Amino acid sequence: MNKELRRVSIATLAMFLALFVSTSVIQVFQVDELRADARNVRTLYASYSAERGPILIDGNPIAESIEVDSVYSFLRTYPEPELYAAVTGYFTLNQGTTGIEGAFNDYLTGTANSQFLDQLGALVTGQSPRGAAVQLTLDPAVQAAAAAALGDRKGAVVAIEPATGRILALYSSPSFDPNRLSSHETSNVLQAYNELTSDPDEPLDNRAIAGDLYFPGSTFKIIVAAAAIDSGRYTPDDTFPNPPSLQLPLSSTVITNSGGSTCGGTDEVSIARALSLSCNIPFAQLGRELGEQTISDYAEAFGFGTAWEVPMTATPSTFPTGLDDAQLMLSSFGQYDVRATPLQMALVSAAIANGGNLMQPTLLDRIIAPDLSVVQQSEPVLAAQPISRTTAETLTRMLVDGVSTGVASNARIEGVEVAGKTGTAENGTGAPYTLWFTGFAPAVNPEVAVAVVIEDGGGLGQSGSGNQLAAPVAKQVMEAVLSR
Amino acid sequence: MSSTSTSTPAAGSPRAFTEAITIKLRTPAKLRNLELVLLVFAIGITGAAVALVQLGALGEIDTAFIGYGAGLGVIAMVMHTTLRIVAPDADPFILPIVTTLNGIGIAMIYRLDLADGVEGWASESVRQMTWTAIAMIVATVVLVVVRNHRALARYRYVAMFVGIVLLLLPMLPGIGVTINGARLWVAVGPFSFQPGEVAKIALAVFFAGYLVTARESLSIVGRTFLGLRLPRGKDLGPILIVWLAAMAVLVFQRDLGTSLLYFGLFLVMIYVATGRLSWVLLGLGLFVGGALIAAQSLSYVGWRVQGWLGAFDPTVYEAQGGSYQLVQGIFGLASGGLIGTGLGQGRPDLVPLAESDFIIASLGEELGLVGLFAILALYILFAARGFRIGFNGTDDFGRLLGVGLAFVLALQVFIVIGGVTRVIPLTGLTTPFLAAGGSSLVANWVIAALLLRLSDTIRHQPRLIIEEDA
Numbered sequence A: 001m002n003k004e005l006r007r008v009s010i011a012t013l014a015m016f017l018a019l020f021v022s023t024s025v026i027q028v029f030q031v032d033e034l035r036a037d038a039r040n041v042r043t044l045y046a047s048y049s050a051e052r053g054p055i056l057i058d059g060n061p062i063a064e065s066i067e068v069d070s071v072y073s074f075l076r077t078y079p080e081p082e083l084y085a086a087v088t089g090y091f092t093l094n095q096g097t098t099g100i101e102g103a104f105n106d107y108l109t110g111t112a113n114s115q116f117l118d119q120l121g122a123l124v125t126g127q128s129p130r131g132a133a134v135q136l137t138l139d140p141a142v143q144a145a146a147a148a149a150l151g152d153r154k155g156a157v158v159a160i161e162p163a164t165g166r167i168l169a170l171y172s173s174p175s176f177d178p179n180r181l182s183s184h185e186t187s188n189v190l191q192a193y194n195e196l197t198s199d200p201d202e203p204l205d206n207r208a209i210a211g212d213l214y215f216p217g218s219t220f221k222i223i224v225a226a227a228a229i230d231s232g233r234y235t236p237d238d239t240f241p242n243p244p245s246l247q248l249p250l251s252s253t254v255i256t257n258s259g260g261s262t263c264g265g266t267d268e269v270s271i272a273r274a275l276s277l278s279c280n281i282p283f284a285q286l287g288r289e290l291g292e293q294t295i296s297d298y299a300e301a302f303g304f305g306t307a308w309e310v311p312m313t314a315t316p317s318t319f320p321t322g323l324d325d326a327q328l329m330l331s332s333f334g335q336y337d338v339r340a341t342p343l344q345m346a347l348v349s350a351a352i353a354n355g356g357n358l359m360q361p362t363l364l365d366r367i368i369a370p371d372l373s374v375v376q377q378s379e380p381v382l383a384a385q386p387i388s389r390t391t392a393e394t395l396t397r398m399l400v401d402g403v404s405t406g407v408a409s410n411a412r413i414e415g416v417e418v419a420g421k422t423g424t425a426e427n428g429t430g431a432p433y434t435l436w437f438t439g440f441a442p443a444v445n446p447e448v449a450v451a452v453v454i455e456d457g458g459g460l461g462q463s464g465s466g467n468q469l470a471a472p473v474a475k476q477v478m479e480a481v482l483s484r
Numbered sequence B: 001m002s003s004t005s006t007s008t009p010a011a012g013s014p015r016a017f018t019e020a021i022t023i024k025l026r027t028p029a030k031l032r033n034l035e036l037v038l039l040v041f042a043i044g045i046t047g048a049a050v051a052l053v054q055l056g057a058l059g060e061i062d063t064a065f066i067g068y069g070a071g072l073g074v075i076a077m078v079m080h081t082t083l084r085i086v087a088p089d090a091d092p093f094i095l096p097i098v099t100t101l102n103g104i105g106i107a108m109i110y111r112l113d114l115a116d117g118v119e120g121w122a123s124e125s126v127r128q129m130t131w132t133a134i135a136m137i138v139a140t141v142v143l144v145v146v147r148n149h150r151a152l153a154r155y156r157y158v159a160m161f162v163g164i165v166l167l168l169l170p171m172l173p174g175i176g177v178t179i180n181g182a183r184l185w186v187a188v189g190p191f192s193f194q195p196g197e198v199a200k201i202a203l204a205v206f207f208a209g210y211l212v213t214a215r216e217s218l219s220i221v222g223r224t225f226l227g228l229r230l231p232r233g234k235d236l237g238p239i240l241i242v243w244l245a246a247m248a249v250l251v252f253q254r255d256l257g258t259s260l261l262y263f264g265l266f267l268v269m270i271y272v273a274t275g276r277l278s279w280v281l282l283g284l285g286l287f288v289g290g291a292l293i294a295a296q297s298l299s300y301v302g303w304r305v306q307g308w309l310g311a312f313d314p315t316v317y318e319a320q321g322g323s324y325q326l327v328q329g330i331f332g333l334a335s336g337g338l339i340g341t342g343l344g345q346g347r348p349d350l351v352p353l354a355e356s357d358f359i360i361a362s363l364g365e366e367l368g369l370v371g372l373f374a375i376l377a378l379y380i381l382f383a384a385r386g387f388r389i390g391f392n393g394t395d396d397f398g399r400l401l402g403v404g405l406a407f408v409l410a411l412q413v414f415i416v417i418g419g420v421t422r423v424i425p426l427t428g429l430t431t432p433f434l435a436a437g438g439s440s441l442v443a444n445w446v447i448a449a450l451l452l453r454l455s456d457t458i459r460h461q462p463r464l465i466i467e468e469d470a
Helices: A002-029 A031-036 A039-049 A079-087 A098-102 A106-110 A113-125 A139-148 A187-197 A217-232 A272-277 A280-290 A294-302 A326-329 A342-353 A389-405 A465-482 B015-020 B028-058 B063-088 B094-116 B125-147 B148-156 B156-171 B195-220 B232-253 B256-274 B277-297 B299-309 B312-317 B326-338 B359-392 B396-420 B436-460
Strands: A055-059 A059-067 A074-077 A133-136 A156-158 A167-173 A239-241 A245-247 A253-258 A268-270 A365-366 A375-377 A382-384 A419-425 A434-441 A447-455 B021-025 B176-179 B184-189 B190-194 B224-225 B228-230 B466-468
Touching: A002 A031, A002 B256, A002 B326, A002 B359, A031 A167, A039 A326, A039 B326, A055 B184, A055 B359, A059 A079, A074 B021, A079 A098, A079 A139, A098 A106, A139 A156, A139 A167, A139 A447, A139 A465, A156 A465, A217 A272, A217 A294, A217 A342, A217 A389, A217 A419, A217 A434, A217 A465, A239 A272, A245 B184, A253 A280, A268 A272, A272 A280, A272 A389, A272 B195, A280 A294, A280 A326, A280 B326, A294 A326, A294 B125, A342 A389, A342 A419, A342 A434, A365 B277, A389 A419, A419 A465, A434 A465, A434 B190, A447 A465, B015 B094, B028 B063, B028 B094, B063 B094, B063 B125, B094 B125, B094 B359, B125 B436, B148 B156, B148 B396, B156 B195, B195 B256, B195 B396, B195 B436, B228 B436, B256 B277, B256 B396, B277 B299, B312 B326, B326 B359, B326 B396, B359 B396, B359 B436, B396 B436
Parallel strands: A055 A133
Antiparallel strands: A055 A059, A059 A074, A133 A365, A156 A167, A156 A447, A239 A268, A245 A253, A365 A375, A419 A434, A434 A447, B021 B466, B176 B184, B184 B190, B224 B228
């Protein structure tokens, strides 16, 4: 009987072993995953019962928790809701959480793993738990300039410090009021949420990083020019035929320059001049000679195909594959199926501005624990080196010419050398244009790189241009940085 | 009973002989003193837990409730004193373990009452304390009445009859009640009762009594088939009856857990009694076959399996009777993490049935993995004390009964906690001593009393040990 008893004892022990394992798996190994599950209302309640940390800019809150007399103890409020909605995102009881509120939820609620010791301390000392504060890189003056300059037109602005990747402004229009979504009345939240999602202008879309992607239009010529020069196959002075129109190979499509212009009126034009005047036909030919692979490689090196985490995830910009000659030529000036976010085009300018070094873009300055100790400090991170320093310098000269003597004239700032490129992207027959500007200033020791996109032709249908509408917005944003 | 019956060697014995032996007098008072210390400790843990709950959830100490708790402590002391008289050699660990588990359970149920804002007789904790008092008194009575456990063997067929009737009672129309899809309850007037809980004791007594007498014929006679020695047809009878009863529970009471519990108990006892692995394999095969057929043909069993394997699947999660409760319980455990939120600080009230079926998830949330490990360790210790009776017992009936009772409790813990943590499909059993529920408390305290009684017989003899020095 003892042999059997021993075996039964072992079997019983094995049953308990299974329970030790199963509880450990749930309570230790799967904790992060389970806490992140959208159906886990505990995470939500916990985030309300503890004082959620504020989101700060220069020490001033743009999102903070106010103590109220309700089951949730704290109400999330946004002092300047519309200005920062694209950055803060919203924090709701029943419709999820987005933006910085979502990306840094662990820290804001104080449940991040790095705050474990603080939690333990609070447990021992009996203090009520508090979340950490998240300080952002945004500059309030630049952000305000972006919002004011864009006005009520649909579009987005991104401004980046080229040397560090710190994002100085990130604005998407139309904006929304996150205070309506942070209410504790779930029916009000639901109503506001439904109104926002059914709004045809899609205010909840963050157009700067993750809205519908746009055709970059002529701003993409920067990448083609960079590929041509950096590969060593061309110099800025190499020329291409410059006819007013060109029928694409094996296609009935005829391409022209923007507005049907002659683009300087010469029979041949240099790459440098074609860039500053934004001639389509020379770039179509250049792109065809460079080939799909080369352009695609450079686009990727500049960040196309990368889901940037700022830390909200940006939609990757795309360059198409498997192109025939006609499609490749269209792609060379940012049409056909090339698509980009304003963030990505700002990064292209930032990389050139920073001598060919592309810095990882980020909104995070630092995370500060309730005891004011710094939990995490953001340091500049080199993301890629798409082009050499010499190529960057050459491109800078070309882009400065584009502003000073070319078609990007509205970005000129008195006494400052501005480098930039406009874009006027077509969206199909009869559809309003997408208007672009991307560039940086000053040309030497740049302080800011910027990208502006304006949808729906800025209200002018097919008669507006990037220079007319987007360049002045960029100018105001750059001025806000330079006048600090 | 006297502890001073030391016999000295007769005068005139050779000196050399008297120096070569040592006489040890085992003093049961030591055991009881150890029990007393542990019991004071157990009551202290319970009091501290209740105080923490009050500080965590109320922010102040409510002395009235602690007063009730102190009353229970007094009853535990009465039981301890009774043991000093009627079972002085009983195992000193069982009573403190059970008291601790019961106390932690009350603290958690009280905590959930505070979250739900119920007081007085509406609150589960007051009822649970009343039931605990009743259960302890019943256990004390069992200790006093059952002075010799061998007497129980005589009533084995009565036990069988009582056990099977209790098991099948909920199926009777009129008094059987279906709660949460499982028909495990009997209601007479305002009183509801889960007879299956008591049936496990009756059946353990029957199995032990029956197997002790029938083990010879069961283990020796039989034919060999494919390397397995199969029992004779007529010896198969009892197995088939128990299997049928288990299947009837599964089909008519819609409860896989209860059916697994009784069948598991039977298999383990028959294995320990006969040492025939072939019977266990045969029985397991029958059970798994039956369960598989049930999973295929009975929608509620199939649902349980789906809710287990695909718990996080949105369609299963949202379905009526789907995995919502299970997943919420797991979320609770996860939010507790390693060290827990602290008593009164979590949100265990978000899980349906947090005070009964899911009390382990509630405890895991507020006490953390550390707390759950401590609770599991208490159960292991309890089972080990029972198995010890099996190893060291003096008569086969007592040994079998001890193993059976200890195993059925361990298996129940496995079925419940395994269900909550997705080791096996979720079933509707209660966590012994912890979960809210009167019938379960009374039954498990009686098991504790029987184990105390059985352990007392082991140490009874020899009391005087004479050892020769090396």
